[in-house]
Amino acid sequence: MGNGSSDSGGGVQSVDRAVSVLEILARLGEVGVTELATEIGVHKSTVSRLLSALEDHELVEQAHERGKYRLGFGLLRLSNAVSGQLDVTQQGREICERLAVELGETVNIAVLRSHYVVNVDQARGPRSVGSHNWVGELTPLHATSSGKILLAFMSADARRDVLADVRLTRYTDRTVTSMDELERQLEVVAGDGYVVSTEELEHGLTAVAAPIRDHAGIVIAALSVSGPVYRLDDGRAREVVPAVVAAAAAVSERMGYRG
Known part of the structure; x- marks a missing residue:
């Protein structure tokens, strides 16, 4: 990558150089400051500053031989975060497609990103042709079925931290805008193991969601089925709950969860 970006501010250039350091360490293993500077x-001195910053975040570490550096365990946290999201879509794809065909509606898998929900995979049933593509779209935690699942199964401390940055924006007259009411609903969701959300984000849209767990039993994603209210009314939504819960449990089993 040479000297990296020519950005006059130096910020992008520093990022380019830091990435170059990581790539060189990945390729060569343990490398000294002089060799990195030459590469x-x-x-x-510039390399030393880059290494110091990367070391602070555990992205690199000093090897036993003084002056040599190698990749650090902090990279594992980043790779695990990505691989976990990739795994859940890979393991859930067939199950979601089958559920979409069975129910005729749109099925999504969503994960937490900062204080939003992001849909990472979607399967469309035969009646949902032309429906909205939610993949990659950030949606609010408090006004979606997936968001309520992810919030309900967090630890109390984690939920408090996330909600501290959440503004309970009103999207429809059914959107929850009271933190006390949201907490009450989340208790119910955690007890039930599923949630039905009717017209909380959009008028005319209903969704049913259930949790997906990893091998340790931690909820890492939500599986939801959504459709128009005229098809997925309250009665129909309650009817599909067992199928949604079972599908989420099937994905959880593929992720290593044994219940």
Whole structure:
């Protein structure tokens, strides 16, 4: 990557150089400051500053031989976060497609990103052709079925931290805008193991969601079925709950959860 970006502010250039350091360490293993400086084409003091910043975040570490650096265990946290999301879509794809065909509605898998929900995979049933593509779209935690699942199964401390940054925006007259009411609903969701959300994010849209767990039993995603209210009214939504819960449990089993 040479000297990296020519951005006059130096910020992008520093990022380019830091990425270059990580790529070199990945390729060569343990590398010294002088060798890194030669590879990147910068002064050793610049490399030392980059290594210090990367070391603070555990992305690199010093090897036993003084002056040599290698990749750090902090990279595992990043890779696990990505691989977990990729795994849940891979393991859930067939199950979601089968459920979409069975129910005729749209099936999504969503995960937490900061204080939003992001849909990472979607399957469309035969009656949902032309429906909205939610993949990659950020949606609010408090006004979606998936968001309420992810909130309900967090630890109390984690939920408090997340909700501290959440503004309970009103999207319809059914949107929960009271933190006390939201907490009450989340208790019910945690007890029931599923949630039905009717017209909380959009008028005319109903969704049913259930939790997906990893091998340790931690809820890492939500599986939801959504459709128009005229098809997925309250009665129909309650009817599909067992199928949604079973599908989420099937994905959880594929993720290593044995219940």
